[in-house]
Amino acid sequence: xxxxxxxxxxxxxxxxxxxxxxxxxxxxxxxxxxxxxxxxxxxxxxxxxxxxxxxxxxxxxxxxxxxxxxxxxxxxxxxxxxxxxxxxxxxxxxxxxxxxxxxxxxxxxxxxxxxxxxxxxxxxxxxxxxxxxxxxxxxxxxxxxxxxxxxxxxxxxxxxxxxxxxxxxxxxxxxxxxxxxxxxxxxxxxxxxxxxxxxxxxxxxxxxxxxxxxxxxxxxxxxxxxx
Amino acid sequence: xxxxxxxxxxxxxxxxxxxxxxxxxxxxxxxxxxxxxxxxxxxxxxxxxxxxxxxxxxxxxxxxxxxxxxxxxxxxxxxxxxxxxxxxxxxxxxxxxxxxxxxxxxxxxxxxxxxxxxxxxxxxxxxxxxxxxxxxxxxxxxxxxxxxxxxxxxxxxxxxxxxxxxxxxxxxxxxxxxxxxxxxxxxxxxxxxxxxxxxxxxxxxxxxxxxxxxxxxxxxxxxxxxxxxxxxxxxxxxxxxxxxxxxxxxxxxxxxxxxxxxxxxxxxxxxxxxxxxxxxxxxxxxxxxxxxxxxxxxxxxxxxxxxxxxxxxxxxxxxxxxxxxxxxxxxxxxxxxxxxxxxxxxxxxxxxxxxxxxxxxxxxxxxxxxxxxxxxxxxxxxxxxxxxxxxxxxxxxxxxxxxxxxxxxxxxxxxxxxxxxxxxxxxxxxxxxxxxxxxxxxxxxxxxxxxxxxxxxxxxxxxxxxxxxxxxxxxxxxxxxxxxxxxxxxxxxxxxxxxxxxxxxxxxxxxxx
Numbered sequence: 041x042x043x044x045x046x047x048x049x050x051x052x053x054x055x056x057x058x059x060x061x062x063x064x065x066x067x068x069x070x071x072x073x074x075x076x077x078x079x080x081x082x083x084x085x086x087x088x089x090x091x092x093x094x095x096x097x098x099x100x101x102x103x104x105x106x107x108x109x110x111x112x113x114x115x116x117x118x119x120x121x122x123x124x125x126x127x128x129x130x131x132x133x134x135x136x137x138x139x140x141x142x143x144x145x146x147x148x149x150x151x152x153x154x155x156x157x158x159x160x161x162x163x164x165x166x167x168x169x170x171x172x173x174x175x176x177x178x179x180x181x182x183x184x185x186x187x188x189x190x191x192x193x194x195x196x197x198x199x200x201x202x203x204x205x206x207x208x209x210x211x212x213x214x215x216x217x218x219x220x221x222x223x224x225x226x227x228x229x230x231x232x233x234x235x236x237x238x239x240x241x242x243x244x245x246x247x248x249x250x251x252x253x254x255x256x257x258x259x260x261x262x263x264x265x266x267x
Numbered sequence: 268x269x270x271x272x273x274x275x276x277x278x279x280x281x282x283x284x285x286x287x288x289x290x291x292x293x294x295x296x297x298x299x300x301x302x303x304x305x306x307x308x309x310x311x312x313x314x315x316x317x318x319x320x321x322x323x324x325x326x327x328x329x330x331x332x333x334x335x336x337x338x339x340x341x342x343x344x345x346x347x348x349x350x351x352x353x354x355x356x357x358x359x360x361x362x363x364x365x366x367x368x369x370x371x372x373x374x375x376x377x378x379x380x381x382x383x384x385x386x387x388x389x390x391x392x393x394x395x396x397x398x399x400x401x402x403x404x405x406x407x408x409x410x411x412x413x414x415x416x417x418x419x420x421x422x423x424x425x426x427x428x429x430x431x432x433x434x435x436x437x438x439x440x441x442x443x444x445x446x447x448x449x450x451x452x453x454x455x456x457x458x459x460x461x462x463x464x465x466x467x468x469x470x471x472x473x474x475x476x477x478x479x480x481x482x483x484x485x486x487x488x489x490x491x492x493x494x495x496x497x498x499x500x501x502x503x504x505x506x507x508x509x510x511x512x513x514x515x516x517x518x519x520x521x522x523x524x525x526x527x528x529x530x531x532x533x534x535x536x537x538x539x540x541x542x543x544x545x546x547x548x549x550x551x552x553x554x555x556x557x558x559x560x561x562x563x564x565x566x567x568x569x570x571x572x573x574x575x576x577x578x579x580x581x582x583x584x585x586x587x588x589x590x591x592x593x594x595x596x597x598x599x600x601x602x603x604x605x606x607x608x609x610x611x612x613x614x615x616x617x618x619x620x621x622x623x624x625x626x627x628x629x630x631x632x633x634x635x636x637x638x639x640x641x642x643x644x645x646x647x648x649x650x651x652x653x654x655x656x657x658x659x660x661x662x663x664x665x666x667x668x669x670x671x672x673x674x675x676x677x678x679x680x681x682x683x684x685x686x687x688x689x690x691x692x693x694x695x696x697x698x699x700x701x702x703x704x705x706x707x708x709x710x711x712x713x714x715x716x717x718x719x720x721x722x723x724x725x726x727x728x729x730x731x732x733x734x735x736x737x738x739x740x741x742x743x744x745x746x747x748x749x750x751x752x753x754x755x756x757x758x759x760x761x762x763x764x765x766x767x768x769x770x771x772x773x774x775x776x777x778x779x780x
Contacts, residue, residue: 143582143586145583231626
């Protein structure tokens with residue numbers, strides 16, 4: 041996908057651009073608010089990564105306001121050293137789709153960019169999610185794998201639903217906390233791992249091939265086993 | 268002689284030096300004196316004193332005016348009335364019997380006049396006396412119907428009289444008057460009395476004004492001296508409280524309370540910055556050591572990668588600590604209160620229980636949530652969620668296998684208590700007060716992960732909600748109570764929370780800033 045990175049810090053920008061290119065994306069860079077605004081409004085991107093504080097009088101939120109004012113719905117990931125709740129709310133209100141405080145792990149950013157891209161595609165309302173031989177029926181709230189019914193707790197169901205909606209993408213622990221539990225802070229104990237391992241017990245253990253994979257230093261990914 | 272004189276001069280020098288107003292380098296800047304910029308017109312004390320004096324003088328003047336009007340004035344009016352009455356009566360006599368009748372009437376009236384203050388005179392057209400007690404017509408009385416106040420001689424006595432002339436048909440003239448010497452004496456007496464009254468009032472007003480001013484100054488001087496001392500860095504100073512319990516004492520106490528609070532906050536800031544400096548140095552040093560060690564000694568790329576990975580994890584942990592500190596600071600600043608609303612906390616508590624359930628079970632613990640079906644709370648949902656999660660996180664971390672972590676909520680007397688109880692080692696009574704300080708790590712927490720910020724955040728959340736965090740002994744274990752005011756924002760007064768906490772804290776150690 042084609043990604044615009046508006047970031048004034050040379051090191052951070054270089055790191056993001058290298059990482060995105062390694063992940064197979066086309067990444068463009070703008071180092072000032074002015075350049076960022078020009079590029080964002082004149083070219084088409086799949087996702088924009090926007091630093092909030094930029095030199096040159098135009099900051100991230102200004103760019104976002106102009107874009108949304110032009111009815112440009114490109115998904116925007118706001119990047120900011122301003123991590124407090126008010127700033128986060130302000131960024132999302134201005135039209136940002138996601139907010140990532142600095143410092144961040146690249147894997148977290150990549151996972152969020154890919155999730156935004158997928159969400160931007162919007163394949164319409166679905167009633168059934170299918171990955172390989174795993175089926176999740178959103179209406180009857182039933183899960184089947186290889187035709188066999190799996191009993192899940194309501195929260196396990198939501199966790200699996202989230203993983204399946206992001207099938208083939210890395211899903212970080214923070215994304216799961218936000219998306220499944222609506223928690224916007226990191227608990228000290230790694231509660232997510234335990235929940236995922238329980239889900240694995242039910243969804244993967246009885247079957248020959250695992251679907252839920254751990255991605256080192258990043259999170260989890262639900263995908264058909266390629267091997 | 269000159270030689271010894273010169274020799275003595277240098278010896279006198281050092282002795283004289285201490286008296287010279289030389290620069291004292293390490294002395295505190297002098298506290299400005301309250302009267303340093305005293306200006307009579309700008310002084311509020313003088314203004315108040317002047318208002319006091321003016322008000323006093325005005326009220327005395329009003330009283331004096333009333334007394335004057337009631338005595339001297341009334342006397343004058345009575346005299347005028349008596350003169351007119353007499354004239355009317357004599358005029359009636361004139362109409363009945365002419366000169367002889369008036370003459371006999373005058374003589375009768377004079378003989379009956381006990382006070383000997385009445386003056387009558389009937390005169391012919393040539394102003395020759397026909398009857399009356401004046402020897403001759405006073406030259407000054409020329410017009411009828413006009414009140415004259417003149418000196419007259421009557422039976423050899425000079426006196427002051429008020430009189431009027433009335434003319435009868437045929438050119439006869441009647442003079443009716445009253446001796447007003449008495450009134451004059453009264454007026455003099457009154458004037459002198461009022462004069463002295465004014466003198467006394469002015470004196471009293473002046474003394475009162477000085478008293479008001481000195482009262483004012485005494486109060487303000489103490490406040491001024493204290494605040495000036497604090498501005499220049501001496502935080503130990505307090506405003507004097509006289510103990511009379513008056514308004515000045517109330518102001519003094521309020522200022523002292525404010526200063527106590529500021530001092531506590533400053534201590535808190537100092538303690539936090541010390542803690543940051545100390546507690547963050549350790550992980551930063553560790554990350555740095557790992558990186559430097561890897562740079563110098565890593566033999567293979569894998570070793571290098573592993574070292575960098577660990578150092579990154581260390582840095583992430585430091586970021587986490589910063590985030591927690593900022594979050595606590597953000598909550599303490601109180602700016603988030605704008606997002607408060609009434610919400611049902613029951614799903615929040617059950618959600619936290621559910622989130623930790625799996626972890627607890629993995630450690631051989633159980634989580635029991637006894638939450639009413641609906642728990643209306645006024646506050647910030649996310650903050651409360653994080654606070655309860657921190658308590659449960661601690662409880663799960665410190666409980667031994669096989670134990671139960673209990674989450675309960677009760678509502679009574681306008682308070683909502685959210686209680687998290689564990690069966691861990693608890694917190695010794697001596698440590699309870701410090702347990703909520705940032706970076707405090709109890710003995711039992713030495714070997715568990717964490718930065719010592721969890722309870723600090725819970726306390727900040729509880730206090731922002733106008734409540735308190737109470738730490739109690741569950742014997743064994745810790746009972747942490749987040750006490751919040753009732754859901755109705757109007758009846759929730761933050762001050763009451765502290766009082767209620769003080770009343771119920773089992774160890775008397777109310778956990779406050």
